[in-house]
Amino acid sequence: MTERTISSVPVVVLSLLAAALATQLALKSVEPRPTASALDLSDPPPRAALQLAAMGEPIGTANLLSLYLQAFDNQPGISIPFKDLDYAKVESWLSSILDLDPPGQYPLMMASQIYAQVPDVRKQRQMLDLTFRKFLIDPNRRWRWLAHAAIMAKHRLNDPALALRYARALTEHATAASVPDWAKQMHIFVLEDMGETETVKILLGGLLVSGTITDPHEIHFLTERLKALQSAEQSSTASKR
Amino acid sequence: MSHATTFTHVPSGLNARRIGAIARYTVLEAWRNRLAVLVIIAVTLLTLLSLFARELAVTESGRLQTAILAATLRIAAVFLIGMYVINGLTREFNDKILELMLSLDLPRPSYLVGKFCGFSIVALAVAVIATIPIAVLAPVGSASAWGCSLALELLIITALSVFCITTFTQLLPAATFVTAFYLLARSISAIQLMSGADLLGVDALGQKAGRLLADAMAIALPRLDMFTQTAWLVDGSAVYPVLLSILLQTMVYVVLLLAAAMFDLYRKNF
Numbered sequence: 391m392t393e394r395t396i397s398s399v400p401v402v403v404l405s406l407l408a409a410a411l412a413t414q415l416a417l418k419s420v421e422p423r424p425t426a427s428a429l430d431l432s433d434p435p436p437r438a439a440l441q442l443a444a445m446g447e448p449i450g451t452a453n454l455l456s457l458y459l460q461a462f463d464n465q466p467g468i469s470i471p472f473k474d475l476d477y478a479k480v481e482s483w484l485s486s487i488l489d490l491d492p493p494g495q496y497p498l499m500m501a502s503q504i505y506a507q508v509p510d511v512r513k514q515r516q517m518l519d520l521t522f523r524k525f526l527i528d529p530n531r532r533w534r535w536l537a538h539a540a541i542m543a544k545h546r547l548n549d550p551a552l553a554l555r556y557a558r559a560l561t562e563h564a565t566a567a568s569v570p571d572w573a574k575q576m577h578i579f580v581l582e583d584m585g586e587t588e589t590v591k592i593l594l595g596g597l598l599v600s601g602t603i604t605d606p607h608e609i610h611f612l613t614e615r616l617k618a619l620q621s622a623e624q625s626s627t628a629s630k631r
Numbered sequence: 632m633s634h635a636t637t638f639t640h641v642p643s644g645l646n647a648r649r650i651g652a653i654a655r656y657t658v659l660e661a662w663r664n665r666l667a668v669l670v671i672i673a674v675t676l677l678t679l680l681s682l683f684a685r686e687l688a689v690t691e692s693g694r695l696q697t698a699i700l701a702a703t704l705r706i707a708a709v710f711l712i713g714m715y716v717i718n719g720l721t722r723e724f725n726d727k728i729l730e731l732m733l734s735l736d737l738p739r740p741s742y743l744v745g746k747f748c749g750f751s752i753v754a755l756a757v758a759v760i761a762t763i764p765i766a767v768l769a770p771v772g773s774a775s776a777w778g779c780s781l782a783l784e785l786l787i788i789t790a791l792s793v794f795c796i797t798t799f800t801q802l803l804p805a806a807t808f809v810t811a812f813y814l815l816a817r818s819i820s821a822i823q824l825m826s827g828a829d830l831l832g833v834d835a836l837g838q839k840a841g842r843l844l845a846d847a848m849a850i851a852l853p854r855l856d857m858f859t860q861t862a863w864l865v866d867g868s869a870v871y872p873v874l875l876s877i878l879l880q881t882m883v884y885v886v887l888l889l890a891a892a893m894f895d896l897y898r899k900n901f
Contacts, residue, residue: 392900399897403740407894410887417883418850424820432862436695438687457825 431459431479434486444490452491459483460500477513480505481520488524498524498535506542515552518543522556529563536560537573544580554580571603575612582619591619649737650745657719657749666715666753670760673711677703678764694865697768701861704761705781712757712785713809716750716792721802730901739896743793747889750789758782769864776870780859783881787853788813790888797892797899815848816855823849853884 396404434440434455444451459480484497484505498521506517518539525536536556544553557577564573575597582590594616603609661667681700685692723729732742762778769777791812795805815822826838826845858877863870 393898394900396898399894403890403893403897406886407890410883410890413883414887415850417880421854423846423849424823438684439699458821460825 431475431483433479434483437486437489440486440490448490449494452487452494453496455483455487455490456494456496456500459487475505477505477516481516484520485524492528493531495532495535498532502535502538502542506539511547514542514547518547518552518556522559525559526563529559530566530569533560533564533569533573536564537576540576540580544583550580550584554584571605571608587619587622591616594619646738646741649741650748653742653745654748654752657746658752660719661715661749661753664715666711667756667760670708670711670757673707674704674760674764677707693768697765697864698861700768701765701777701859701864704765705784705859708757708761708781708785709788709813712750712754713788713792713813714806715753716789717796717802717805717809719750720746720793720796721800721805724796724800733901740893743797743889743893743896747790747793750793751786754785754789755782758785765864770867773863773867773870776874777859777863779874780863780870780877783877784855784858786881787855787884787888790885790892794888794892794895798895812852813855816852818856819845819849819852820854820856853880 435443440451440455441448484501487497488494501517501524502521506514506521508514521532521535521539525532525539529536537560540553540556540560543549543556554577557580560569561574561577578590578593578597581593594612597603598609598612598616603612677700680703681696684699685696729742733739758778758781761781762774765777766774768774788809792805792809795808796802799805799808823842823845826842857873857880860870860873
């Protein structure tokens, strides 16, 4: 089927097409660019509905939902975007996304690195708690986010007890060989910061004797650390005398 | 086919009667094809599905049922109308019915407008059938606004399907285009939002290009995410100002699509 030239199209049709196109462009040009506001974030759909909507593609759907959620955080015109969000809804969204794609790291990265950075202690704790709860479900895969949460609890929240709780959970649950030793030993350094030197010495000594550490540099570092603790204790005892 | 390229040979009264006849036979064809039965079966099955979901819900069961029913009815109505229009017009192209009609004293726009009017009546009927179970579950005002919006959405899909089949003349490319267009028009706002998100603080060239592309597509597409919102039913949010904007968007876009379809039809050599 060959095509006729454009000149065979009546002027009326061409004019109508041009006018309609111009009206559409004008109409859409004056329409403001959609911007997300914190209030716009609704509850996530029910989990069963999300599974159904994924149509056998839960990983792709989870990633799309992550991007969708992320779009509510950083929009032009919103000065403090994260703080204004309803964190109960954010938590529901992150949980739903994790349910769709449990091996995915994106939701916990968002929880611990993004949403937990708001200048609101209650919201920070809420996100750290979410990270902790989700860590317990799959510790060997999600350990890094709890490690970050432990550091946040110690330095940002100034809550060493919470940091120690997270660090101990890392030691107890993240036992796979793929989890680095620094994460497994984090509770020792938290205890040291808390002034629990006796406990730290016992733990460090036990760790060195157990033979779980094979890297010579790490053995050297921990040995030096133990010696430093012992010498600090001896000097403090001598000064007291 | 010299008649085809003129507007003035046929008196307007006669032309209107011809358009009316084509529209009437299009509706009659839909009736004889048992489209109404198919729509009623689909609406019934989706209502039963929503009842099943309601039974599973621990809380807010009514809200959940309305939301699931509204979302699925909307998709089903769009799918049925889109496929029906594309399939009907493909058959007319393949069976040379269009050529036969154009060999008579019938201008091409009359054929196109007649078919569109007929399909529009069918689309309105589908919207009415789909709104009935919604009206049972939601407040009448919200349900009627939802139904009006669905009818307008189906008009756009009808015009789009007419345009696609006039351009592609084959079912598969036309159906693919309509599906892709619909999905894009439903998600273009979310795409724009995502393209505007600058979480990493890196304003790279790729990101700028993506943002420009999303904005360009948004100008060319109707914002179908504004249409037929479930939130109107479950949250009772104010809808009438939005309906006016939806009506305006529908009018402009339907005229645009029909003009584009006419342009393509005029350029075809049979």
